[in-house]
Amino acid sequence: MKLINSFAEYQKHYDFSIENPEAFWADVAENFLWRKKWNRVLEWDFHKPEAQWFIGGKLNITENCIDRHLPERANQTAIIWEPNDPSEEPRNITYQELFHEVCRVANMLKAQGITKGDRVCIYMPMIPEVAYAMLACARIGAIHSVVFAGFSAGSLIDRINDAGCKLVLATDGAYRGDKIIDLKSIIDEALEKCPTVERVLVAKRTKSKVNMKPGRDLWWEEEIRNVSDVCAAEEMDAEDLLFILYTSGSTGKPKGMVHTCGGYMVYTNYTFKTAFQYQDGQVYWCTADVGWITGHSYIVYGPLSAGATTLMFEGIPSWPDMGRFWHVAEKHRVNIFYTAPTAIRSLEKAPLSFVRQYDLHSIKVLGTVGEPINEEAWHWYHDNIGRGKCPVVDTWWQTETGGFMISPIANITKLKPAYATLPLPGVQPAIMDENGNELLANGVEGRLAIRFPWPAMARTIYGDHQRFKDTYFSTFPGKYFTGDGCKRDEEGFYRITGRVDDIIIVSGHNMGTAEIESAIDEHSAVCESAVVAYPHDIKGQGVYAYVICYDKPHEEEKLRKEIRELVAKIIGPIAKPDKIQFVSGLPKTRSGKIMRRILRKVAEGDTSNLGDVTTLLDPSVVDEIKGGAL
Ligand code: PRX
Numbered sequence: 001m002k003l004i005n006s007f008a009e010y011q012k013h014y015d016f017s018i019e020n021p022e023a024f025w026a027d028v029a030e031n032f033l034w035r036k037k038w039n040r041v042l043e044w045d046f047h048k049p050e051a052q053w054f055i056g057g058k059l060n061i062t063e064n065c066i067d068r069h070l071p072e073r074a075n076q077t078a079i080i081w082e083p084n085d086p087s088e089e090p091r092n093i094t095y096q097e098l099f100h101e102v103c104r105v106a107n108m109l110k111a112q113g114i115t116k117g118d119r120v121c122i123y124m125p126m127i128p129e130v131a132y133a134m135l136a137c138a139r140i141g142a143i144h145s146v147v148f149a150g151f152s153a154g155s156l157i158d159r160i161n162d163a164g165c166k167l168v169l170a171t172d173g174a175y176r177g178d179k180i181i182d183l184k185s186i187i188d189e190a191l192e193k194c195p196t197v198e199r200v201l202v203a204k205r206t207k208s209k210v211n212m213k214p215g216r217d218l219w220w221e222e223e224i225r226n227v228s229d230v231c232a233a234e235e236m237d238a239e240d241l242l243f244i245l246y247t248s249g250s251t252g253k254p255k256g257m258v259h260t261c262g263g264y265m266v267y268t269n270y271t272f273k274t275a276f277q278y279q280d281g282q283v284y285w286c287t288a289d290v291g292w293i294t295g296h297s298y299i300v301y302g303p304l305s306a307g308a309t310t311l312m313f314e315g316i317p318s319w320p321d322m323g324r325f326w327h328v329a330e331k332h333r334v335n336i337f338y339t340a341p342t343a344i345r346s347l348e349k350a351p352l353s354f355v356r357q358y359d360l361h362s363i364k365v366l367g368t369v370g371e372p373i374n375e376e377a378w379h380w381y382h383d384n385i386g387r388g389k390c391p392v393v394d395t396w397w398q399t400e401t402g403g404f405m406i407s408p409i410a411n412i413t414k415l416k417p418a419y420a421t422l423p424l425p426g427v428q429p430a431i432m433d434e435n436g437n438e439l440l441a442n443g444v445e446g447r448l449a450i451r452f453p454w455p456a457m458a459r460t461i462y463g464d465h466q467r468f469k470d471t472y473f474s475t476f477p478g479k480y481f482t483g484d485g486c487k488r489d490e491e492g493f494y495r496i497t498g499r500v501d502d503i504i505i506v507s508g509h510n511m512g513t514a515e516i517e518s519a520i521d522e523h524s525a526v527c528e529s530a531v532v533a534y535p536h537d538i539k540g541q542g543v544y545a546y547v548i549c550y551d552k553p554h555e556e557e558k559l560r561k562e563i564r565e566l567v568a569k570i571i572g573p574i575a576k577p578d579k580i581q582f583v584s585g586l587p588k589t590r591s592g593k594i595m596r597r598i599l600r601k602v603a604e605g606d607t608s609n610l611g612d613v614t615t616l617l618d619p620s621v622v623d624e625i626k627g628g629a630l
């Protein structure tokens with residue numbers, strides 16, 4: 001693969017990728033192990049919508065992530081695992097060991113009757129076994145659906161049932177700082193309502209006492225003893241499903257984004273190597289959880305397909321103290337460090353001594369993802385973690401895009417704090433105005449769309465292609481709509497300004513306001529609710545809920561606590577409202593639509609100019625809401 005060594009070269013590659021995308025991507029795809037080459041690079045139609053890449057190509061992504069590295073890298077560390085507790089030994093897993101571990105899990109799945117096309121749910125903490133589990137599914141052509149282990153039983157039920165998973169790979173529990181999370185009992189609760197699940201394989205992590213349901217639950221450690229450590233890889237079509245990963249939608253129901261084998265492999269590998277300028281032998285650390293797309297693409301598939309050493313961290317940045325990230329970076333001599341703005345903002349609040357006590361000279365490149373990074377956090381990160389020398393690679397992308405879209409190339413693209421800068425080769429952004437016209441000039445602001453397919457784009461929403469079309473391809477017909485607002489400055493650099501739909505991003509996690517509202521509405525005292533975001537110092541956005549009760553609550557604090565706990569139980573602790581304001585009505589138009597603009601303004605603490613409220617059914621509710629703002 002041609003490496004980009006200068007900005008002029010970036011421009012040359014970029015121009016070529018636009019003029020001749022098929023030749024560009026065919027050239028990149030030559031660098032992989034294909035059982036059979038593709039017949040055609042691309043077929044697409046964004047009106048249907050449809051995109052297929054490397055048509056007729058046959059491959060297995062695990063042969064590209066593992067087998068092909070063995071001649072040269074058998075003894076190189078593939079995964080460094082740093083446990084939650086710093087006094088527990090880290091583990092180094094070589095590519096040779098990874099091969100055998102993945103094969104064993106693959107054979108264990110086969111022994112349970114899992115075959116190509118079956119869906120397998122993975123609900124596990126950040127231990128090496130979770131990577132083995134994903135790769136084992138891919139090895140035998142099963143489709144994994146990883147569910148973030150911070151989600152509750154309710155979220156698990158929706159995701160398992162939507163995908164029709166046959167088997168769950170799980171652990172007894174999870175460590176999170178000084179807490180133990182009882183994962184198995186969450187699974188037990190969920191599976192009461194998941195008729196498709198026949199088996200649960202439970203790995204021991206916390207050694208907590210758990211219930212094992214006879215005929216359904218098996219211990220991982222016992223089953224794996226009986227199988228071989230070699231497993232032939234299933235031949236997959238480039239367009240066969242690799243995984244489903246759920247992301248929040250504007251309506252309550254999460255969307256199962258479908259990613260396929262060939263294009264996803266080519267793109268995550270290419271973008272990983274290009275944006276970070278990954279050099280052979282470097283240690284790379286992405287702090288995300290594998291429950292999110294960042295973990296899929298840039299802890300597991302991208303780095304491993306590039307033969308990199310990828311660090312997996314089980315713990316949290318604040319335990320045992322606020323220096324943990326920097327301790328881990330020093331301990332494992334991390335060269336590329338990739339995290340989220342919310343983590344940077346919380347660590348920025350701690351005394352600098354937590355940073356300064358560690359030697360961070362090994363770090364050469366910094367990355368950020370998940371939400372817009374504010375300038376202050378950018379500078380703190382650049383100056384204190386990057387010693388003023390390391391580029392901050394601000395990668396804009398989405399679960400739907402599979403890989404980086406707009407991002408600097410480390411040490412090549414000029415940096416601008418808070419800007420994701422320029423599109424990577426192959427990516428054709430378009431900024432659209434409210435009327436659906438493309439704004440072609442520089443110095444404009446509007447909504448971000450993408451004009452042309454890229455190999456890792458999601459192909460559909462699992463089981464609901466119409467929703468895929470409605471959500472992403474109807475706002476601007478013929479273009480993919482990202483849901484994000486965006487500026488392009490005079491120089492052509494892009495800055496993502498945030499969501500323009502009903503998705504909010506709390507601590508880097510996407511959540512649909514409708515999803516939170518329906519959880520709040522489950523409380524027997526609640527008649528109706530409306531959720532909006534407000535700016536939050538650390539989380540980026542906080543959850544502000546306006547709640548109407550059937551009867552005026554007597555004990556507001558008690559009810560707030562109950563509502564928070566209920567949301568945590570139904571969705572997960574990350575969705576808990578930060579602020580709950582009890583109101584007697586919501587600002588609705590005569591047609592019954594909630595005017596969220598007003599609710600957002602009040603939540604932001606800006607009540608001076610609420611705009612035109614005359615179209616409201618009952619304008620007096622606005623005064624009440626303003627008066628009771630938290
Ligand atoms: O709003 C954008 C924001 O996160 C959304 C995608 O969220 P998710 O699918 O959970 O994927 C997160 C990890 C890729 C986007 O629509 N976002 C992501 N990265 C950035 C960002 N906003 C600004 N700058 C970024 N670098």
